[in-house]
Amino acid sequence: MKMVNQYDAIIIGGSYSGLSSAMTLGRSLRKVMVLDNGKPCNRYTPHSHNFITQDGVVPYEISQKAKAQVLAYPTVSFREAKVLAVLKTEEGFEVKTSDDSFFAKKIILATGIKDIFPDIKAFEDCWGKSILHCPYCHGYEVRSQQIAVIGNGDIGYDFAKLIYQWSNNISLLTDGTSTLSKEQADKLTSMGIRIVENKIEEFLHTDGQIESIKLSENLELFVDAVFARVPFKQSTNFAENLGCNFLPSGYVQVDEMQRTSVQGVYAVGDSTSMMRSVSVAVATGTKAGAMLNKELIEEEF
Structure with missing residues (x-):
């Protein structure tokens, strides 16, 4: 199983930041698995704005087009699955879903946040x-x-x-x-x-x-x-369980290239920044993909 499900990187979350990371890594000839539960945090929003070339487009249409373009790269795979756990191993990481396990050298957390709505009707x-x-x-x-x-x-x-x-x-x-x-x-x-x-x-x-x-x-x-402005919590506890540092605001702490405090773990998108827009999410994903690939090169060379 481990040989079949072994990847350079596993991306947890297949929305804008996750797909952006996957494209960068696919273009770098890296074997990548994207695992997504199909619940992006902007699913409530009818139109996306302030993203050049996509202004006013329905968010679902952007993500579907992005997914099709990303999966055109033969080394990128996508699976709809709910991730149950992310574990550190001697060789990297193990990601467990309800029916399988996947293994990777690096992890990108593109899991987003969950808004906490006030108890006001409608x-x-x-x-x-x-x-x-x-x-x-x-x-x-x-x-x-x-x-x-x-x-x-x-x-x-x-x-x-x-x-x-x-x-x-x-x-x-x-x-x-x-x-x-x-x-x-x-x-x-x-x-x-x-x-x-x-x-x-x-x-x-x-x-x-x-x-x-x-x-x-x-x-x-x-x-x-x-x-x-509503309070939020991280959509998953993966970053916390892996030992990643958090900012006082509740966001996962990352550096300028989206690296967390844990070696081999990157975090992108809404889980890392109050700048909640598609354009910012895409930018963080691109940076993480490029840095992850460079990190692998340094380890392999």
Whole structure:
């Protein structure tokens, strides 16, 4: 089994960063296996933006085209499978799925993160459609519209200030008593940003497109879009189990070439950076693939 399932690199996660790594390694004549569970974190989003040549394209279409191009390289294989464990061995790494084991000299973790949604009715239904996380990915499409920003304290102040670039019709929803400083509140008010302290009860929408927000005290706020930052956790515990270091923010710590603190383990994409966009994910995958190949050359030469 080990001889059959032996690879130069195994990539766990077959979305944009994983496929980008696979292409770089396939073009380097490396034998690669990509294992993917089919649940990319941007599956909620109808369109991808801010990626030249792909602006406005459906994310699924980008990934399917990328997959077809990557698998044109004969040394790259792709399998839909849920990875159960990644283990360090004397010769490299063993990756276990529910029905098989794979072995590789190097590992690339392209496993992404999992958003933790607040307990507000219909939040998840609207996430990625009209409840948005990134103004650079979606701000242009809702420019000059009626926008609500969810946040409080320093985080809420900074987020509202950022979104102001795209619209002058902004309400900051603190979802309870404001923890803004007086200086922050005064500045937001002077810029025309309304501060709403009512609790958020429900997002009223049609097919994920927000029409209004139901607030406490029988208030209703009509909006076209909402910007929110939600907490997250790593989608898997593979990096933790392998002993990789993490940043205080919860991202896997990597260097400029996507190497983790564990020799032979790379991490790419959303699990390593708050810059959650397809273009950034692709760039991290390309860097990791190139560095991994160079590392193999140094070991073989």
